[in-house]
Amino acid sequence: MGSSRPVAGGTSRAARPLPVGRYRLRRLLIGSAVAALLVALAGLGLFTVRWASGPTCQARAGGSTFAFTPEQTGHAATITAEAIRRGLPARAATIALATALQESGLRNLDYGDRDSVGLFQQRPSQGWGSVPQIMDPTYAAGAFYDALVKVDDYESRPITEVAQEVQRSAFPTAYADHEGEGRVLASTLTGHSPAGLGCRLGRAAAADPAQVSAVLGAQLGVSATASRGALTVHTSTATRAWQVASWAVAQAERYGIVAVDVADKRWERAAAGASLVWQDTQESADGTTVTLHLAP
Structure with missing residues (x-):
């Protein structure tokens, strides 16, 4: 008496149909769970698209x-x-x-x-x-x-x-x-x-050479010379040069930097995947000098 085990020719309590109210509640809960899953999958899709094609480093x-x-x-x-x-x-x-x-x-x-x-x-x-x-x-x-x-x-x-x-x-x-x-x-x-950081970015806003130069001085303690839409930084070592170059790529979105040259490498701002890596320039450039090209 009171057992939920099946009885020959009958139905156990556990197997009996749910009351209408409880059935509707179960459907509502299942529906909500499915909706939440779909939203999560949509978010994952947007996340994937973002990393696949949007601005990223x-x-x-x-x-x-x-x-x-x-x-x-x-x-x-x-x-x-x-x-x-x-x-x-x-x-x-x-x-x-x-x-x-x-x-x-x-x-x-x-x-x-x-x-x-x-x-x-x-x-x-x-x-x-x-x-x-x-x-x-x-x-x-x-x-x-x-x-x-x-x-x-x-x-x-x-x-x-x-x-x-x-x-x-x-x-x-x-x-x-x-x-x-x-x-x-x-x-x-x-x-x-060296050349370990790259960013895929959209079109740059106009840069302020004086601002970029001031921030370089404040954050990295280097001096920059402005000429024809570019800033040139002379450093003492190759490691120091790559500190400046990597900083420039990392800050390119904020300060309107469109390209960076150091040694025989160049990073160039673009919305394509190639901008995630530095390119060989086939030039014998000074490994201690960095050139930052700015958006006009």
Whole structure:
């Protein structure tokens, strides 16, 4: 009595038809689930199309390749430039980039958990600075490095431990998820992986040579000479030249840079896939001089 097991010639309780109300509810739930799945698939399709044909950047180093938006590479260039300006090792940039990827997706967010804002989701109430200061990517990166260099053996310890000492996150192990991306970005942007960063971009807005020159000086500490729609930067080493060249590609979307020449390589802005890689120019150019061509 009360068993749900089938009875010869009858129907078990578990197998009986559902009441009409419950049947309609089940149909509604199934329909909602199907609709949600279709929306998710549509979003995946848009995501795929975006990476396949829209503005995107690729960083390649050590056999690994990662894709980023132009916004992300621009912020990555600013974060890395601050490490270079301070004379910090590439490992410092790797830690900072992995942290920013975890905290904000390398986006300069004006919101977050409680009063957290910016690339690193730093909190004014915890002494990181005012909201306007933290929303300045250069200031935010500098504040991160100020804390990072106080961590003992930060260059050799696991990134999860180091980033956690700086950030005090509720999810300390998540930083390691982005270590590979951070390392590849840092390697290209510090000049250790020449020609490792390329961006596929649409038509450029008109550039302001004075602005680009000023930002180059502020972020990388180099001087640029303007002539006929281009800026020329003379550096002391090939690595330094590739720091400038990679910065220029990463910031091309924001500052209207249409091409970059260094050594016997050229990156040229285009909506085609060829712009994701540097091209050989077959010219014997000076490996320490970088030329940035600007949109008129």
